[in-house]
Amino acid sequence: MGLEKGGMWRNWVGNQYCVSQFRATPETEAEVAELVHEANRRDLAVRVAGSGHSFTPVVGTNGLLLSLERLRGVQSVDKARRQITVAGGTRINEIGRTLKEHGLSLTNQGDIDSQAVAGAFTTGTHGTGITLGNLASSIAGMRLVTASGDVLDIDGTDLDLLHAAQVSVGSLGIISSLTLNVMDAYNLHERLWRDDFETCMERHDELAANHRHFGFFWCPVPESRHLYCLPDTSAVSSTSKTADVCEMKVMDITTAAPMESEFEKIAYSSEVYPIEYVPNFVELEYAVPLEHGKASIRAVRELMLTKHTNCIYPIEYRFTAGDPAWMSPFHKQDSITLSVSGGPGIDYWAFLKDVDTILRGYNSRPHWGKMHFLDTQDVTDLYPRADDFRQLRRSLDPKGRFLNDHLRMLLG
Numbered sequence: 001m002g003l004e005k006g007g008m009w010r011n012w013v014g015n016q017y018c019v020s021q022f023r024a025t026p027e028t029e030a031e032v033a034e035l036v037h038e039a040n041r042r043d044l045a046v047r048v049a050g051s052g053h054s055f056t057p058v059v060g061t062n063g064l065l066l067s068l069e070r071l072r073g074v075q076s077v078d079k080a081r082r083q084i085t086v087a088g089g090t091r092i093n094e095i096g097r098t099l100k101e102h103g104l105s106l107t108n109q110g111d112i113d114s115q116a117v118a119g120a121f122t123t124g125t126h127g128t129g130i131t132l133g134n135l136a137s138s139i140a141g142m143r144l145v146t147a148s149g150d151v152l153d154i155d156g157t158d159l160d161l162l163h164a165a166q167v168s169v170g171s172l173g174i175i176s177s178l179t180l181n182v183m184d185a186y187n188l189h190e191r192l193w194r195d196d197f198e199t200c201m202e203r204h205d206e207l208a209a210n211h212r213h214f215g216f217f218w219c220p221v222p223e224s225r226h227l228y229c230l231p232d233t234s235a236v237s238s239t240s241k242t243a244d245v246c247e248m249k250v251m252d253i254t255t256a257a258p259m260e261s262e263f264e265k266i267a268y269s270s271e272v273y274p275i276e277y278v279p280n281f282v283e284l285e286y287a288v289p290l291e292h293g294k295a296s297i298r299a300v301r302e303l304m305l306t307k308h309t310n311c312i313y314p315i316e317y318r319f320t321a322g323d324p325a326w327m328s329p330f331h332k333q334d335s336i337t338l339s340v341s342g343g344p345g346i347d348y349w350a351f352l353k354d355v356d357t358i359l360r361g362y363n364s365r366p367h368w369g370k371m372h373f374l375d376t377q378d379v380t381d382l383y384p385r386a387d388d389f390r391q392l393r394r395s396l397d398p399k400g401r402f403l404n405d406h407l408r409m410l411l412g
């Protein structure tokens with residue numbers, strides 16, 4: 001498997017790009033290992049591009065950029081153990097389709113399903129649900145091609161190693177396959193409606209406790225909804241207001257038959273989770289300790305209503321349970337996630353920085369794939385296992401073969 005001439009790569013929204021010297025699209029784990037040996041011989045940095053849905057510089061390299069689009073597919077399904085093994089480049093939507101055929105489901109999913117599994121799971125991607133961990137918490141094992149070109153089989157017998165690898169942003173090696181814990185197949189019943197902001201705050205605890213999934217978008221102005229392609233829920237609105245309202249969503253497991261109307265849907269799990277987005281925003285998202293959820297959205301809402309009135313993308317607000325992964329934004333911390341977006345045509349940096357200042361005040365931890373302003377010391381302060389992670393990373397990759405400048409600062 002030879003190296004091809006590289007060239008330009010850009011992410012989904014186009015706020016990150018790189019020009020690499022070489023690229024390659026390996027089809028097997030052995031080819032990945034061979035490429036790492038070649039990179040060692042030529043002293044090239046190596047990164048993998050998943051589907052490019054991260055907003056942060058977590059992919060770029062001027063060395064060798066790999067795509068695992070040919071190393072994909074469900075490799076095995078163990079229905080009795082409720083586990084599947086998938087190749088690293090498999091898209092989440094391909095997993096959903098195969099699981100459905102086998103009477104199984106992923107435990108939770110995020111807002112889109114087009115990401116590559118290794119890219120999405122190992123940046124700490126999450127859905128919503130106060131009792132549900134992020135997607136990485138369902139990783140039972142993985143196979144990593146390390147900097148020496150050897151394969152490290154992480155099978156969960158060494159829990160520290162598993163918890164280090166679950167959220168590792170491609171910095172420990174190239175993930176050729178992942179083994180995931182899954183569930184018996186379930187249908188989800190989704191309901192959408194609109195509420196006043198204050199009503200939403202009053203119902204916050206009750207809705208989070210009584211539904212498997214609860215989340216909402218706060219829309220400062222009526223146009224906000226269009227920017228994220230949200231449906232118009234005015235017909236099922238509990239408020240006459242059109243601005244400063246929350247577009248609400250709950251989802252619960254049901255045995256009822258599939259159905260679909262404008263604001264209600266029952267279908268197989270993976271057919272309910274994803275929603276549509278168009279690449280017109282740059283997003284920042286932090287995991288805020290659960291007890292500060294309501295205070296944090298009040299503070300960011302106030303900022304948007306008073307200081308940054310031209311920032312009209314919705315705030316997305318969701319819930320995620322804590323998990324043991326060392327570098328997970330939810331490490332041992334039940335959290336809400338709060339995201340804001342900058343839109344094209346405005347200079348959004350002052351807004352994102354002000355939101356960062358507010359959320360840092362609550363000891364919040366950013367999503368590795370969404371905009372943030374952390375440096376080396378911040379990571380050390382926010383993640384109790386950060387130095388253990390860095391030590392492990394250095395032992396697996398002493399020359400930093402799998403780092404770029406951004407990751408070297410955070411995890412090097």
Ligand SMILES: Cc1cc2nc3c(=O)[nH]c(=O)nc-3n(C[C@H](O)[C@H](O)[C@H](O)COP(=O)(O)OP(=O)(O)OC[C@H]3O[C@@H](n4cnc5c(N)ncnc54)[C@H](O)[C@@H]3O)c2cc1C
Nearest residue numbers: 050051052053054088110111116118119125126170175369
């Ligand atoms: C429209 C949109 C909706 C989103 N919705 C959500 C959401 O609901 N919840 C949420 O939490 N996040 C969400 N995200 C963020 C997104 O899930 C993450 O940024 C995710 O990492 C993107 O996956 P990807 O396949 O595009 O990975 P990339 O962005 O391509 O890569 C992410 C990282 O993984 C590494 N990587 C990829 N494959 C491998 C591999 N095989 N081995 C080693 N390293 C690898 C890359 O080098 C990089 O460091 C959303 C993003 C967008 C643009």
